[in-house]
Amino acid sequence: MTHVLLEVNSLKKIYTTRFGGNPVQALVSVSFSVEQGEYIAIMGESGSGKTTLLNIIAGFDKPTSGKVLLNGREITSMNEKEISAFRRNNIGFVFQDYNLLDTFSIQDNILLPLVLAGRPYTEMYERLKPIAEKLRISDILSKYPYEVSGGQKQRAAIARAFITKPQLILADEPTGALDSHSSEELLRLFAEINNEGQTILVVTHSIKVASYAKRVLFIKDGEIFHQIYKGSMSNDEMYQKISDTLTMIATGGIRNA
Template sequence: MSLLRVNNLKKIYSSRFGGNKVKALNNITFSVEEGEYVAIMGESGSGKTTLLNILATLDKQTSGEIYLNEENILKVKESKLSEFRRNNLGFVFQDFNLLDTFSVKDNIFLPLVLSKIDYKEMEKRIKPLAKRLNIENLLEKYPYEISGGQKQRTAVCRALITRPKLILADEPTGALDSKSSEQLLNIFSDINNSGQTILMVTHSARAASTAKRVLFIKDGEVFHQIYKGNMRDDEMYEKILDTLTVLHRGGE
């Protein structure tokens, strides 16, 4: 069953007085099945970050439709958007987006506090997640006291604790060293194998090779896609590099 459906999505940016117009997205159409792990790739300026921001309800489309679990998210009232995000979406960002004045535990609890979840329920949820992500000994520390990899695992815990329908990840390995990146990608594969749906924007072919499908965006359109099937990560990696070479040559 399709968890996410994107139909004919367009985004046009206009200058203040309507003179210059830039088409960031042009008739983007795709779907994501429940339990899928999809990576989105493309050159800088291809529209992939704009797409992610619209899916996250942080930006508005010019036209088109987006359905999450058969609900048209573009028709959610402005006053309900924050609640919609907390109830349905989990976010993992390149720069972690943690609050230095909050402990690791309080950063993880923040979306639940905003949703007015009972404290006992918060404690019940965090214990297995913290253990799974190997941060159970860091919960009383502050973000400035832990490593980049630990910060990103904290961010993943914060995303998962709300039990979202969909995790949106924006360059999640971008600020990590190779070892921390590998650990994070293993975590993503693990949580996907347990049923969590993930949509990840990345520049990294290595990161994308761990996904089950890769969508390539070029000039605001879906240019190509690769299904992993029975391929190993290294085979998927080579296939991604081949596609990126064609992409950079302008599709010739």
């Protein structure tokens, strides 16, 4: 039986400048839902609204109107204190530039959300060990971010996102700062984690990244414009389908979904 984990209802976001310039409408009216266990990629050109959408889902930004519900809890109506606690316990975020603290060891960076949540040390280390082994970073836990590679930093950032056992993982261009080998490794890892039941929502402009997802939403001019379900397609077939779709959208060959 399917369970809707995330509901995005009629999101609109208008940015106004302090100096009375023209308001910018980043999101016009975005609605979609995500079932538990799905792996979804959101694609769109720069300025299409995809990062704004992700930030609203994560509670980093508030919409002008509309709602976001995670497992029935409305995120958009929470105050700053409520959203911080809710995000820490329910949402894992993987950033393009890792967002690791250079003055903290890799281990302390990963454990930080649990420290902030006031978890006992025994529980922290019980959670850390299997995650570090899975992500192959057990041997670098005592090192600092500036002592390890980009791929290792991103794996540490993923460990930090997973350590709270979140309902939803959000990733913003997760391979953006990685070389092709590290990118491939990360994408295989995401697919493996998703196959174990983790719900993942990734924002990307990379066809390669999106080809690993089970569904791709295309955002254009602040609206969900089209979507593709992977079904039984291979990653290569999905890559070609996404590429063709982007070309058709760019040339006006696809009508709004």
